[in-house]
Amino acid sequence: xxxxxxxxxxxxxxxxxxxxxxxxxxxxxxxxxxxxxxxxxxxxxxxxxxxxxxxxxxxxxxxxxxxxxxxxxxxxx
Numbered sequence: 001x002x003x004x005x006x007x008x009x010x011x012x013x014x015x016x017x018x019x020x021x022x023x024x025x026x027x028x029x030x031x032x033x034x035x036x037x038x039x040x041x042x043x044x045x046x047x048x049x050x051x052x053x054x055x056x057x058x059x060x061x062x063x064x065x066x067x068x069x070x071x072x073x074x075x076x077x
Contacts, residue, residue, distance in 0.1 A: 001037065004060035005044075008069035014076060015050035018060040021073075044073025 006018040021044050023037060049057035 003039070003064065004047075004058055005064045005066060005070075006060045007066040009071065009075065013069075013071075014074070015046040017047065017049065017057060018064075019044045019070075019073060020047055021045075041070050041072040044070060046074050046076065050076065 001023040003021040003023075004018055005021060007014075010016050010018055021039060021041065023039070047055070047057035049055040
């Protein structure tokens with residue numbers, strides 16, 4: 001599963017266009033049961049376009065916006 005998401009850290013600590021989360025990143029098996037998925041926001045990462053303007057990256061849809069700050073995962077320095 002590919003989940004682009006935005007949260008309250010965008011433009012301050014993370015890329016302004018949002019971050020991405022993959023359920024298979026780094027071979028993570030976070031558990032879950034039938035019909036459920038566990039998301040590990042520690043694996044959230046900035047898209048390639050955060051580092052190189054030649055990349056074009058999809059933006060998260062409005063329904064993938066989290067009102068709180070997700071302080072886990074990759075941030076900009």
